[in-house]
Amino acid sequence: MKTILVTGGAGFIGSNFVYYELKKYKDLRVVCLDSLTYAGNLETLKEAMANPNFRFVKGDITDRKAVYSLFEEEKFDFVVNFAAESHVDRSIDEPEVFLKTNILGTQVLLDAAKKFGNIRYHQVSTDEVYGDLPLNRPDLFFTEETPIHTSSPYSASKASADLLVMAYYRTYGLPVTISRCSNNYGPYHFPEKLIPLMIANALAEKSLPVYGDGKNVRDWLYVEDHCKAIDMILENGRVGEVYNIGGHNEKTNLEVVKTVLRILGKSESLISFVKDRPGHDMRYAIDPTKIRNELGWYPETSFDEGIEKTVKWFLENKPWWENIINGEYVKYYEKMYSKR
Ligand code: NAD
Numbered sequence: 001m002k003t004i005l006v007t008g009g010a011g012f013i014g015s016n017f018v019y020y021e022l023k024k025y026k027d028l029r030v031v032c033l034d035s036l037t038y039a040g041n042l043e044t045l046k047e048a049m050a051n052p053n054f055r056f057v058k059g060d061i062t063d064r065k066a067v068y069s070l071f072e073e074e075k076f077d078f079v080v081n082f083a084a085e086s087h088v089d090r091s092i093d094e095p096e097v098f099l100k101t102n103i104l105g106t107q108v109l110l111d112a113a114k115k116f117g118n119i120r121y122h123q124v125s126t127d128e129v130y131g132d133l134p135l136n137r138p139d140l141f142f143t144e145e146t147p148i149h150t151s152s153p154y155s156a157s158k159a160s161a162d163l164l165v166m167a168y169y170r171t172y173g174l175p176v177t178i179s180r181c182s183n184n185y186g187p188y189h190f191p192e193k194l195i196p197l198m199i200a201n202a203l204a205e206k207s208l209p210v211y212g213d214g215k216n217v218r219d220w221l222y223v224e225d226h227c228k229a230i231d232m233i234l235e236n237g238r239v240g241e242v243y244n245i246g247g248h249n250e251k252t253n254l255e256v257v258k259t260v261l262r263i264l265g266k267s268e269s270l271i272s273f274v275k276d277r278p279g280h281d282m283r284y285a286i287d288p289t290k291i292r293n294e295l296g297w298y299p300e301t302s303f304d305e306g307i308e309k310t311v312k313w314f315l316e317n318k319p320w321w322e323n324i325i326n327g328e329y330v331k332y333y334e335k336m337y338s339k340r
C-alpha cells in the first residue's frame with residue numbers, strides 16, 4: 001500500500017483532495033499534516049477520520065523536528081503541499097507568517113522529501129504568481145512561460161516557494177512538480193473568501209462588500225476539478241515541470257456576486273461598493289493547454305452547475321460555517337470591513 005502526505009488537509013482544497021483520494025483509491029493511505037490555524041477545521045475531516053486508510057497529525061510544516069520524525073515513521077511515497085497562509089487581505093495586513101509558512105515551511109518539506117528517499121513532491125501553487133492581466137486585452141492568458149510578477153505578500157511568498165521547489169529539482173534532482181491553479185470554489189471554502197462571504201452575508205441580509213468597482217476578473221474552477229488535476233499530475237506529470245490549471249471561466253466579481261444573489265433570491269440592493277484592496281490584481285486567466293494536451297485534463301463542472309452546487313452545500317451545511325463566522329472570525333470581520 002502506498003502512502004501520501006497531504007499537508008494543509010484540514011483547509012478548503014486540501015480537505016477536498018483528501019476526500020478525492022480516499023474515494024478514488026482503496027489501496028492508498030492518506031496522512032494529513034495540518035497545524036489547524038484559523039483556516040484549518042477538524043470538523044471538515046470528520047468523515048475521513050472514520051476511514052482506516054486515513055490518519056490526521058496535528059503539526060506545523062515549519063517544525064523541522066516534527067516533520068522529519070513523521071517522514072521517518074511513515075515512509076511516504078508522495079508529498080502534496082497545500083499547507084499555506086492563503087488569504088491575500090490577511091497578507092497585506094500581516095505579511096510575516098506568510099513568509100514563514102509558505103516559504104520556510106516549503107523548504108522544510110523539500111528537505112524532508114530529499115532526506116527520506118527522494119520522495120515525489122508536488123507543490124500546490126497559484127496563478128497569482130504571474131501577477132495580473134489588463135482588462136482590455138482578453139486575448140492574453142497566463143501560460144507556464146509567463147514571467148513571475150507578483151503583487152501581494154501572499155503571491156510573493158508563493159512565488160518564492162515555487163523558485164525553491166525548482167531549485168531542489170535542478171540542484172538535488174528531487175522529483176518535483178508544481179501546479180498553478182486559478183480561483184477555486186466549492187464545499188468547505190473558508191468564509192473570508194469572496195463566494196462564501198457573499199453567501200453568508202446575503203443569507204443574513206447583511207451588505208455585500210465589493211472591492212472597488214467590482215470589475216476585477218477571476219477565473220473560477222470547481223474545487224473537485226483542481227483535485228482531479230493534481231491527481232493526474234502525480235500519476236503522469238513530468239518531473240521538473242509546471243502545470244497551469246484553469247477552465248476558461250472568467251467572471252467579474254460583480255457577476256459572481258449577482259449570481260449568488262439570484263440563486264438565493266436576494267436583492268441586489270445588498271451590494272455595497274467599498275474601498276479597494278491595495279495592489280488589487282485586475283484579471284487572472286489561465287491557459288490550460290499544457291495539462292490538457294499532456295495529461296488529458298479538462299474541467300467537468302461548469303460555473304453554472306458548480307455555483308448552484310456550492311450555494312446548495314452552504315445552505316445544507318450551515319452549522320459548519322456558522323461555527324466559523326460566530327467565533328474568532330467576528331474580530332477579523334470587524335477589523336477588515338468596519339471602516340472600509
Ligand atoms: P486554506 O487557507 O483554506 O487552508 C490552508 C490549510 O493549511 C489550513 O488547514 C491550515 O490550518 C493549514 N496550515 C496553515 N499553515 C500551516 C502550517 N504552518 N503547518 C501546517 N498546516 C498549516 O487554503 P486553501 O484555499 O485550501 O489553499 C490551499 C493551497 O492551494 C494553498 O497553498 C494556496 O496557496 C493554494 N491555492 C488556493 C487557491 C484558492 O482559490 N483557494 C487557488 C490556487 C492555489
Ligand code: DAU
Pocket residue numbers: 086087088089125126127128181182183184192193194195197209210211212216217218253277284
Ligand atoms: O487565484 C488563486 C487565488 O485565489 C489563491 O491563490 C488564493 O489563495 C485565493 O484566496 C484566491 O485569491 P483572491 O484574492 O482572488 O480571492 P478572494 O476570494 O479573496 O477575492 C476574490 C475577488 O473578490 C478579488 O478580486 C477580491 C474580491 N473581493 C474579495 C472579498 C473577500 C471583494 O470584492 N470583496 C470581498 O469581501
